[in-house]
Amino acid sequence: TDRAARAWFKARCTDAGLTVREDAVGNTFARFAGTDPALPAIATGSHIDAIPHAGRYDGTVGVLGGLEAIRALQRAGIRPRRSIELIQFTSEEPTRFGIGCLGSRLLCGSRDASADETLCDKDNQTLNEARGAAGFGGSLNGVRLAQGHYAGFIELHIEQGPLLERAGIPLGIVTAIAAPASLRIFIDGEGGHAGAVLMPDRRDAFLAAAEIALAVEAAAKGTGSRDSVGTCGLCEVFPGAVNSIPSRVRMELDVRDTSEARRETMLAKIALGCQEVALRRGVTIRREMINADPPAQCDPAVVAALRAAASQHHFKFQEMVSRAYHDSLFMSRIAPTAMLFIPCRGGVSHRPDEYASPEAIAQGTLVLAEALAELAR
Ligand code: GLV
Ligand code: MN
Ligand code: MN
Secondary structure, X not given: OHHHHHHHHHHHHHHOOOEEEEOOOOOEEEEEOOOOOOOOEEEEEEEOOOOOOOOOXXXXXXXXXXXXXXXXXXXXXXXXXXXXXXXXXXXXXXXOOOOOOHHHHHHOOXXXXXXXXXXXXXXXXXXXXXXXXXXXXXXXXXXXXXXXXEEEEEEEEEOOOOHHHHHOOOEXXXXXXXXXXXXXXXXXXXXXXXXXXXXXXXXXXXXXXXXXXXXXXXXXXXXXXXXXXXXXXXXXXXXXXXXXEOOEEEEEEEEEEOOHHHHHHHXXXXXXXXXXXXXXXXXXXXEEEEEEOOOEEOOHHHHHHHHHHHHHOOOOEEEEEEOOOOHHHHHOOOOOEEEEEEOOHHHOOOOOOOOOOHHHHHHHHHHHHHHHXXXXX
């Protein structure tokens, strides 16, 4: 399905007269040539991959909105001085290879590209095998783009929270992106017969996991800030039979905050909780940090371009932080970056009933087009 979606997307870009390039990890770049093609381009884009049981707007709005923004500029007869480049990033969601924003991380050089070649999915297919099968060859080291390659980057995205809808405001201009951390926890206890082993003799790995999940909740609630959140969204129990005591658990935690220091405090409390549970329950617990990224500040000039574009159409907007992470978090390391949010119904996201109205998408796309044109002028 990913390859079919990519093929459809590339065909729409070609229809629009854009020049399409793909890199070794499948990041796709569609260029609307400016009159001065030697200047660094202005870029926009997002992702079209999705988590299991996802909605249809997270990411997709920024990719198709970016394409429509370019097509609108073409229809208006605008020929920008800088080229405008639309990017479709590979694997923004952490679903397949266990790490979010794989494409944009490699693009900004934040990863050891050689080590990533052997990242595995749940069926033990390596990233190298998967990208080879999809037709993306060459070394991952070649994905990295230099600082200054782009003169600016804007990502249009649904808010994924309720604030804009509640305030009746159609646009959010993002000034900072919260810092996510995710970690894997491996618990080893002792399995056995669910009927025969007496309760005091047990070292149940799942019960230890349950206590850790509650420790995550307590750590997040304990900071006193509503910006602190912690989630245990994955818990695999081995051997996974109703009449067998769990001997092993693999769980994954997601801990976020707009303040890196508060996030570190939560992680420290979770680590202490793990130690305490391991000792009391006689299980061994190993922690593996998957990522702990610093937060990003958006660029004042790109924010100003978004503000001006919204004001020009008398659209109300609100400045806000992004509590979700995005490819923009990584693009901000190599280019002046900002984000534009539109409301989504009920603030719902990462669910099939996620929805943004055509009117909201059109408003966001219009402001994106104006801001891209201004930055590329
Ligand atoms: C992105 O999907 C996130 O989890 O914030
Ligand atoms: Mn998402
Ligand atoms: Mn997204």
